[in-house]
Amino acid sequence: MSAVERIRIDRYEPTAIEPRWQQRWAELGLYDTDLADTTRPKFYLLTMYPYTSGNIHIGHWYAKTPTDAIARFHRMQGENVFFPIGFDSFGLPAENAAIKNKIHPREWTLNNIDNMRRQLRSMGTTFDWNSEVVTCDPTYYRWNQWIFLRFLEAGLAYRASSPVDWCPNDGTLAREQVEGADRHCWRCGARVEKRELDQWYLRTTKYADELLDFSGIEWPEPIRIMQTNWIGRSEGAEVVFTTARDAHQPGGDELRVFTTRPDTLYGATFMVMSPEHPLVSKLTHPDRAAEVEAYVTAAGRETEIERMSTEREKTGVFTGSYAINPVNEERIPIWIADYVLAGYGTGAIMAVPAHDERDFAFAQKFGLPIRRVIAGPEISYKDVAAPLEAAYVSHDSKDRMVNSGPHSGQPARDGFTSIVATLENQSRGKAAVNYRLRDWLISRQRYWGTPIPVIYCDADGIVPVPDDQLPVQLPETVDYAGRGENPLKTDTSFVDTTCPKCGGPARRETDTMDTFIDSSWYWFRYLSPADADAPVDRRIEARWCPVDQYTGGAEHAVMHLLYARFFTKAMADLGLVHEREPFKRLFNQGQILGADGERMSKSRGNVEDPDKLVSRYGADTVRLFLMFMGPWDQGGPWSPTGIGGISRFLHRVWTAALDPHGIEAGDPESGVLPAGQDSAAAEKALRAAAHRTLRVVSDEYAELRFNTMVAHLMELSNLLMRYRGTEAAGSAAWNEAVLLLLLMLAPAAPHITEELWARLAEARGEESGADAKSSIHSQPWPAVDDAAAAESEREVPVQVNGKLRDKVMVPVGIAESELERVVLARPKIVAALEGRVPLKVIHAGGKLVNVVVR
């Protein structure tokens, strides 16, 4: 090949190629899914829709482009792939930007969406844009309202007054939106306080047990554990204590407690109520009223002041009242302390200081009695009365009950059931289950969200907005007086309305819904985004749900991913959908951190803008680089070091495909076959390598192991380059290897492969790029030729006492005795044996030989 001829080969210039193909694919409608097509198996692939913050950053690329490779891979497998995208577009940032920049949240959001659409397209992703969903659009949020009304009818939505977490800036928060030991707001970081408010809830607890059941879905173990812990099911008993008659009050009130250790009931030496407990004022002795009142007031403020440490000293006050223990009629004092939570169990506990660390600390501080009622196997009868130095918290099967009246001596395990049975006989308690999970508080005092469709009428109370008046639209012009105040509240044109029942004057609810409502069912809406009659088209849903593969970050473990499961179950019970689980398979990609190892955020200034990388290297290089970085579920700090290696790889693919005969200057070896190989052997080696690569790469795509997939494609391209310029280059085997390489690379690097596919077709004199069928992305995934991939010889490592001493080439399928004979004759092995006689020879299925000597 002359130098002149080589120069005529076009250079690989991604920025020239990529926009052209993106446009061509859109024109051909290559990725518009026909949901009615039943001739192929369906594959619903979902990636978490982005929040409309304005910019697509490298983290979005890390989440979306490997997911796109999954979509392309499944299409090549012959499946009908549905891969939609949309925008999570309600929420605080839009509102904050509006306040700051004096721009309407809608305008801010829609501008951002325009920019993000452009950026998403530049990735070369195959989203079906026809099914796009934008949650701040009335055509979407009217169905939030409609579903809410169905929940209301079914008793799954209700209004209640209770102490809620309140952020001074952002208003009420769901419990999972309060973070850290100091209880700060997940959005603004301000300290959260408790407020007693009337708010709307969804009855998530109704599904607590079903949500614990993960059978039939393939989710990562850590997420299942997190959800399980979050739901926090515990089995125990509810025990009814009765207040004792006293000078200041008649007694006889029931004080219910939940305990997981009914076997310790004889060890209850006092009781504790939460400061918010309804019986607090009734049970407080007049002499103690001032002290108790002060404590309760302080506790209300508690959460907003220092609460950094769980090691914090226990605090509390005595009410002056006593309760009767149902099993031994013992009279024990009732205290109030903030370590007992109002929202869990009954808001009151029986304190067993001998066997609970918290109760122990409290008893020590206030000098309350501590009585051992459970003894471990090492405790002798004599030691039972000895003072404890710490709470004995144990579930040892050898534990036995002591100081427990008729139950003394019984194994503690049996005590659980026998005490519950005793209580049940006397109607003073029963077996009970408690959950840590609470109902979902959805009211938000914000403008930029879905208005809750109810009306308050003085005559008729809470009146749902009739379906035919939906959507309740957000007013267009609003006055942003300032932060923390919902502008809907002061907008009389919105608030003032008439009662749908009596026609009298009435007020609209001004709270809007938590934005997690939007993402709790959006994948259903993708299937029929324009349907004006129903939120979900049940016929399409029946065919396409559940989502086959969902990808997104693990940070949504106990919020979005739990809410989505709840919604699906609730909607199924309402007959709106068929499936009870939303996402069959879930994969959590890791998180890309800033170069400083911290979470990427605008405030830290460590956000990586992919646009300049794309303009320098091209989208294909950025896609491959992100896949090559490491296992997809791992993420890690961002560093562009090494992206040049990916760029070089794609240049080599380009060269191998278009210029098989070139010889690199300065390389004395190039153009020469490896020693001992003729061109037939070289061609055989090429085919074998290509088909073996195909075998592993197919698995790696299916298992989402993109980093090793890229590595294996690099190995194949390195091999091709080794044979470039030799007699084998340009042979049938070479061409086959090149085409296989392009097909295997196509899902990951769609533009360069499409370009080379088209050029090679043209070189063969075929039409290319004219229709959807000729695209590389419409080709079937190739089949492995097992005969070509098979190897005739194998290199077997040989060890002596587990240490590598030699390697031998032997025919595949060699008999063990023959292999042993060959091995023992090897000079290196003879030397290593030093005359010793082998005790044993391990063959390890022909993969390795280990000669064991003493």
Next chain:
RNA sequence: GCCGACGUGGCGGAACUGGCAUACGCGCUCGACUCAAAAUCGAGUGGCCGUGAGGUCAUGCGGGUUCAACUCCCGCCGUCGGCACCA
């Protein structure tokens, strides 16, 4: 504190059910091409000892099981994520 993930060259990482530790890539060193540089191509690249063949140590640390351990078991240390007194 409880729950979970992870710890391998200078760096990102590979080794799937115990079987050649360090694939692939980055970086670095040397060489070719060049007046020179960039780009590209080639060779080398875990530590230590040795001119060499080779030996020896090494997958966070300490033990153990095994012919054989990055992989399994026990006990520590460290990093990251989740939970936050849930009775």
